[in-house]
Amino acid sequence: LINTALWVVGIVTIPVALGMLVAVLTHGHRYGSWLRLPFLLPYAISGVAVGVIWNFILETGGAFGQAIGALGLPGEGTGWLLQNPLATLMMIMATSWQGTGVNALLFVVGLQSIPVEPLEAARLDGATGWRLFWHQLLPQLRPITTVVIGLSIVGSLKTFDVVWAMTQGGPGTSTATLAVTMYKETFVVNEYGQGSAVAMLLSVVTFAASAIYLRYQLADVRSA
Amino acid sequence: MTAQRKRPIRPAEIVRTVVLIILGLLWLAPIYLLLVNAAKPVAGYRQAEVWVPGGFDLLSNMADAFSKAALGPTLFSTLLYSIVAPLLAVLIGAAVGYGIVALRLRHGFVWFVIIFGGTIFPLQMVLMPLFLGYAGSGLYDTRIGMIIIYTAISVPFSAFVMRNFFTSIAYSIYEAATVDGAGPWSIFVRIYLPLATSALVAIFILQATFVWNDLLLGLTLTQSDGVRPIMPALTSLQSTYGGSAITTVLAGGLLVSLPTVVLFLASQRFFARGLALGQF
Numbered sequence: 001l002i003n004t005a006l007w008v009v010g011i012v013t014i015p016v017a018l019g020m021l022v023a024v025l026t027h028g029h030r031y032g033s034w035l036r037l038p039f040l041l042p043y044a045i046s047g048v049a050v051g052v053i054w055n056f057i058l059e060t061g062g063a064f065g066q067a068i069g070a071l072g073l074p075g076e077g078t079g080w081l082l083q084n085p086l087a088t089l090m091m092i093m094a095t096s097w098q099g100t101g102v103n104a105l106l107f108v109v110g111l112q113s114i115p116v117e118p119l120e121a122a123r124l125d126g127a128t129g130w131r132l133f134w135h136q137l138l139p140q141l142r143p144i145t146t147v148v149i150g151l152s153i154v155g156s157l158k159t160f161d162v163v164w165a166m167t168q169g170g171p172g173t174s175t176a177t178l179a180v181t182m183y184k185e186t187f188v189v190n191e192y193g194q195g196s197a198v199a200m201l202l203s204v205v206t207f208a209a210s211a212i213y214l215r216y217q218l219a220d221v222r223s224a
Numbered sequence: 225m226t227a228q229r230k231r232p233i234r235p236a237e238i239v240r241t242v243v244l245i246i247l248g249l250l251w252l253a254p255i256y257l258l259l260v261n262a263a264k265p266v267a268g269y270r271q272a273e274v275w276v277p278g279g280f281d282l283l284s285n286m287a288d289a290f291s292k293a294a295l296g297p298t299l300f301s302t303l304l305y306s307i308v309a310p311l312l313a314v315l316i317g318a319a320v321g322y323g324i325v326a327l328r329l330r331h332g333f334v335w336f337v338i339i340f341g342g343t344i345f346p347l348q349m350v351l352m353p354l355f356l357g358y359a360g361s362g363l364y365d366t367r368i369g370m371i372i373i374y375t376a377i378s379v380p381f382s383a384f385v386m387r388n389f390f391t392s393i394a395y396s397i398y399e400a401a402t403v404d405g406a407g408p409w410s411i412f413v414r415i416y417l418p419l420a421t422s423a424l425v426a427i428f429i430l431q432a433t434f435v436w437n438d439l440l441l442g443l444t445l446t447q448s449d450g451v452r453p454i455m456p457a458l459t460s461l462q463s464t465y466g467g468s469a470i471t472t473v474l475a476g477g478l479l480v481s482l483p484t485v486v487l488f489l490a491s492q493r494f495f496a497r498g499l500a501l502g503q504f
Contacts, residue, residue, distance in 0.1 A: 022247065025240050035241070038248040041255065044488035045481045046437030048455045052477040053258050056470060063257050097254065161439040165459055186352055187444060196352055203349040 003088055004157065004177045004205075010092035011099070011156035016148055018096065019103025020141070024133060026104070027111045036108070040101035047098070051165025054094040087167055095162050099155075103148050110144030111137070153209045157202065178202040262286075262474035285475035297450040298457045301367060302436060305453060309374035310431035314424050316375070317382025322412050325390040326398050336387060340380045347377075351444055358445055365447045373441055378431040389423045390416065429491050433484050454480050 019039075026036045042050065057063045114137070160179040168180070176184065178198060186195025262285060320339060324332035354373070355364075363369030393416070401411045417424070435453075442453035449457070461476050 018247075022244070025244050029237075029240060029244075031241075035244045035248060038251040040488070040492070041485065042251070044433065044485045046439070046455055046484065048437070048439050048458050049477040049481045052458065052473060053254050056261070056474060057254055057257055097251065100251075161437075161455070164439065164443075183351075183440070183443075187355075192352065199349045199352060 006088055007092065007159065007177050008153060008156045010089070011095055011159070012149055012152045014092065015096045015099040015103050016145075016152055018100045019105075019148070020107050020145075022100065022104040023107030023111060024137065027108060036101075036104060039104055042098045043101040045098065047161030048165045050094055050098050051162050054090070054097075055166055058090055091162060091166055094166065095156075095159065098162070099152070103152070106144060106148050107141065110141050114140045150210070154206055157206045157209065178205070258474055258478060261471060262478045264471050285471050286479050288472045288475070298452055298454050301370070301451055302454040304367065305370050305374050306432045306435040309371050309435055310378055310428045312371075312375045313378030313382045313431055314428050316379050317384075317427065318386045318417060318420060318424065319412070320379070320383040321386030321388075321390045322416055324387055326393075326395070326411070326416060327408060336383070339383050347440060351440070355444055364445060365451050367451055369445060370442070370451065370453070373445065374435045374438070377441075378434070382427045382431065385423060385427055386420065389420055393419060425491075429487060433487065436484050 022036065022039055026033070029035065045053075059065075118140075157178065159177050160183065163177055163180050164183070168184075179202060182195050182198040182202060184195075185191045185198055265284075320336075323329045324336055329335060358364040358369055363372065397415065398411060401415055406414070437455060438453065439455040439459065442456045443459075446452040446456070458476055458480055461473055
């Protein structure tokens with residue numbers, strides 16, 4: 001459960017922030033849609049394949065370790081997936097790799113719906129760069145941000161395929177999210193009761209998260 | 225966005241581009257590793273040289289993965305699922321949207337909530353009852369069973385989008401067609417469906433990708449090679465490390481990712497559209 005919490009926080013902050021960064025940077029850029037392509041590509045790849053790729057990269061002494069070593073950082077021989085919480089962090093990284101593109105795409109859609117006039121006015125008033133982003137873009141992006149965060153929360157709670165393909169919840173049960181625990185209890189260990197209990201818990205948590213998020217979203221729509 | 229003004233390149237522009245290129249390269253690195261190492265001959269693979277390209281045995285590696293994981297029949301089943309199920313779902317979803325919006329079904333919104341409400345709950349919740357139900361009814365481990373479940377899962381999203389889409393079509397079109405003597409059925413088939421083509425395609429692509437990439441349902445509801453979809457097959461290829469070299473596993477991963485990646489690249493605009501449609 002604590003793992004699911006760490007997982008949710010990781011998935012909600014990192015890909016959302018990165019997605020927004022990519023969207024804002026590519027928005028209005030001459031080659032924006034081309035520069036966005038690398039981020040979108042992983043989205044089309046399935047969770048299982050993402051797991052396979054990252055498993056390979058994160059092998060002890062594998063590509064990731066070598067890159068870290070080449071940068072002069074310690075930890076070249078670390079078993080990235082063999083201990084927790086390191087393994088969870090690594091899986092958050094893999095999921096972020098996959099998920100940033102969609103978020104960027106959603107933010108781009110949001111950015112395109114923002115009227116240009118206030119921005120021009122602010123620019124004339126001398127607002128630039130960071131201040132323009134913070135005072136103008138961010139408030140106007142709020143509705144779409146709510147949507148993206150909501151989707152991320154619900155999506156991260158249900159995460160199964162990446163974890164299953166990378167660690168199967170191991171070592172032990174240390175990296176299992178609720179979804180993985182549920183599957184294991186029910187179909188591997190054949191503890192139907194346990195599995196159902198976990199499924200119920202997962203449903204309650206997801207439902208609560210969705211309800212909170214829907215309320216916010218509806219409030220937004222009403223005030224808009 | 226489309227109307228780019230000509231202007232001198234400002235420093236901020238350069239910084240933006242550089243940041244994007246660096247991030248983009250970071251994002252492409254795993255794909256580079258996948259391509260390079262999936263192409264290495266099994267015997268030529270050294271862990272210390274993962275970053276260095278070497279050899280081109282991609283096709284034989286793929287063939288190896290193909291035979292080891294018995295991907296042939298699996299591929300066929302998965303293709304079947306990811307074409308038939310989204311197609312059915314799109315049509316059913318459109319019919320639902322049409323019924324609620326154009327035919328002004330009584331308590332339409334309640335019906336909509338009933339159909340859409342299920343998606344709030346995670347799939348895992350229904351997994352157990354689904355498994356027992358499938359086992360009891362003989363649908364377990366059959367292709368029909370898989371098509372039914374994938375269709376059922378895809379309908380809510382499609383109904384959601386189509387309802388929103390049909391709301392944006394002026395009701396007077398419906399009235400005009402009625403005056404001209406068209407029945408509800410022919411208005412649906414000859415006016416509403418053609419109007420919605422782009423939305424239908426967008427949903428179809430999204431759902432086809434989902435079905436192709438699904439792991440959980442395939443893992444739970446199937447058993448035999450011929451019925452089991454491709455993602456569970458890939459995980460089992462990975463876990464039987466004893467027999468298959470890492471290059472083979474990677475080639476397999478690449479092989480099963482190709483269709484969705486190609487579909488995605490070919491229809492990027494539709495993807496963006498589909499996501500945007502889901503927002504309202």
